[in-house]
Amino acid sequence: MLRRRWAKQVAFLVAWLGAAALLGLLFGAPAWWLTAALLLYVAHTLRYIYLLDRMLDGGKRHAPFATRGLWAEILARVDTIKTKSRNRKKKFHRVLREIRESTGALSDGGVILNGDNEIVWFNPAATLLLGLDPRTDIGRRLDNLIRHPEFVSYLAEPGGEGITFPSPKMESAWLALQIIPYGRDQRIAIVRNVTREVNLERTRRDFVANASHELRSPLTVLSGYLDTFADDEDLPNRWKVPIAEMLRQSNRMTQILRDLMELMRLESAESDASRDFVDVCTMLGLMVRDFDSATEEHPAVSLHLETDAALLGNETELHSIFFNLIHNAVRFTPATGSVAVIWRTDDQGAAFEVTDTGIGIPEEEIPRITERFYRVDPGRSRAIGGTGLGLAIVKHAVQRHDGVLEIASVEGEGSTFLCRFAAERLLYRGGQAEAAV
Ligand code: ADP
Numbered sequence: 333m334l335r336r337r338w339a340k341q342v343a344f345l346v347a348w349l350g351a352a353a354l355l356g357l358l359f360g361a362p363a364w365w366l367t368a369a370l371l372l373y374v375a376h377t378l379r380y381i382y383l384l385d386r387m388l389d390g391g392k393r394h395a396p397f398a399t400r401g402l403w404a405e406i407l408a409r410v411d412t413i414k415t416k417s418r419n420r421k422k423k424f425h426r427v428l429r430e431i432r433e434s435t436g437a438l439s440d441g442g443v444i445l446n447g448d449n450e451i452v453w454f455n456p457a458a459t460l461l462l463g464l465d466p467r468t469d470i471g472r473r474l475d476n477l478i479r480h481p482e483f484v485s486y487l488a489e490p491g492g493e494g495i496t497f498p499s500p501k502m503e504s505a506w507l508a509l510q511i512i513p514y515g516r517d518q519r520i521a522i523v524r525n526v527t528r529e530v531n532l533e534r535t536r537r538d539f540v541a542n543a544s545h546e547l548r549s550p551l552t553v554l555s556g557y558l559d560t561f562a563d564d565e566d567l568p569n570r571w572k573v574p575i576a577e578m579l580r581q582s583n584r585m586t587q588i589l590r591d592l593m594e595l596m597r598l599e600s601a602e603s604d605a606s607r608d609f610v611d612v613c614t615m616l617g618l619m620v621r622d623f624d625s626a627t628e629e630h631p632a633v634s635l636h637l638e639t640d641a642a643l644l645g646n647e648t649e650l651h652s653i654f655f656n657l658i659h660n661a662v663r664f665t666p667a668t669g670s671v672a673v674i675w676r677t678d679d680q681g682a683a684f685e686v687t688d689t690g691i692g693i694p695e696e697e698i699p700r701i702t703e704r705f706y707r708v709d710p711g712r713s714r715a716i717g718g719t720g721l722g723l724a725i726v727k728h729a730v731q732r733h734d735g736v737l738e739i740a741s742v743e744g745e746g747s748t749f750l751c752r753f754a755a756e757r758l759l760y761r762g763g764q765a766e767a768a769v
């Protein structure tokens with residue numbers, strides 16, 4: 333097409349100049365005839381260049397006089413390109429308006445951030461929830477505007493399920509923040525008002541804590557009387573079995589209440605666990621000795637202290653973590669099996685590991701066993717004195733120590749429970765200890 337158009341144009345020019353030369357030869361002064369023909373051609377070309385320029389400048393859509401030839405085609409093509417681009421622009425504006433209207437109607441706040449956490453855009457809900465001002469805050473760093481420590485550290489290192497923090501604008505309101513990366517170094521911060529959920533959760537926790545607390549005193553009285561009856565030599569024989577069973581059940585209830593209160597305390601504690609010096613090796617040594625010297629039948633429990641590192645944490649909570657995991661391993665492993673308790677360090681920090689050769693856990697149950705009252709086999713757990721709260725306590729306590737709990741298990745072969753603690757919670761006393769109890 334292009335070649336044909338240009339061939340035609342060149343042919344026209346040659347014919348035009350040929351005709352001028354012929355007229356020059358016929359009437360004389362061919363040079364003047366040729367000059368006049370060239371000038372006319374230049375004028376014709378300039379006229380169309382002017383029209384093209386005017387069109388590109390946003391002028392008339394159609395050049396009325398160019399209906400045929402190269403210029404007509406060039407102008408028609410420019411016109412088509414312009415119409416297409418105008419339509420695209422319109423569509424783009426329409427989409428933009430729709431996005432603006434829909435994000436404006438959202439009750440969740442959305443803030444677009446660049447790689448330096450500077451605000452690129454935000455919707456009206458973000459103004460309401462975070463107190464951002466569209467006139468002054470575009471281009472400013474979000475962590476300079478919202479100074480809540482948890483917010484600042486999450487923004488620096490987003491990940492996981494996001495965070496909940498108090499609203500900087502609305503009194504006693506709570507917000508949930510999640511950061512989603514997209515495009516090239518862009519991120520969108522989604523902010524949701526979760527005041528209702530937080531208050532409901534708090535009410536639920538308070539209720540459980542209060543109910544447990546209120547039930548403890550009457551239960552202590554009942555257990556006390558049952559203890560006395562159980563020890564009474566003169567108790568009629570027909571009462572001995574029921575009293576022993578009542579005592580067993582009231583002890584179980586006391587244990588459930590104790591675990592519930594412990595769990596509620598861990599869940600409602602707002603800050604991380606304290607950073608007291610905890611001598612893990614001594615604590616584990618005593619604990620494993622107690623387990624291993626228990627009178628009832630139990631699997632062999634061995635302790636492997638591969639480091640003498642101490643932890644900076646809460647002694648009661650760490651005791652609870654270690655005790656619950658070893659206790660579970662002992663309870664869910666037959667007397668012929670074995671339990672290994674390991675304390676070691678690596679380049680990521682420290683690891684407390686309990687490995688048993690017990691009954692194991694079916695793969696699909698593993699994600700659920702840290703839920704409150706979740707047991708793989710409720711009957712068996714109850715029979716061996718479980719409350720169903722041990723692992724929930726462990727998970728919370730580990731999290732409060734900036735750690736993670738990892739569970740691996742093969743049904744019928746055994747399980748490994750691993751608690752990882754960050755290096756910043758470790759205190760080395762020099763030298764590596766190698767011991768086995
Ligand atoms: P429980 O008081 O029932 O032991 P936990 O929260 O400590 O409650 O544990 C929840 C469930 O996880 C247990 O009932 C059991 O089914 C499973 N479980 C925990 N530890 C082990 C283990 N070492 N081996 C096999 N199953 C385990």
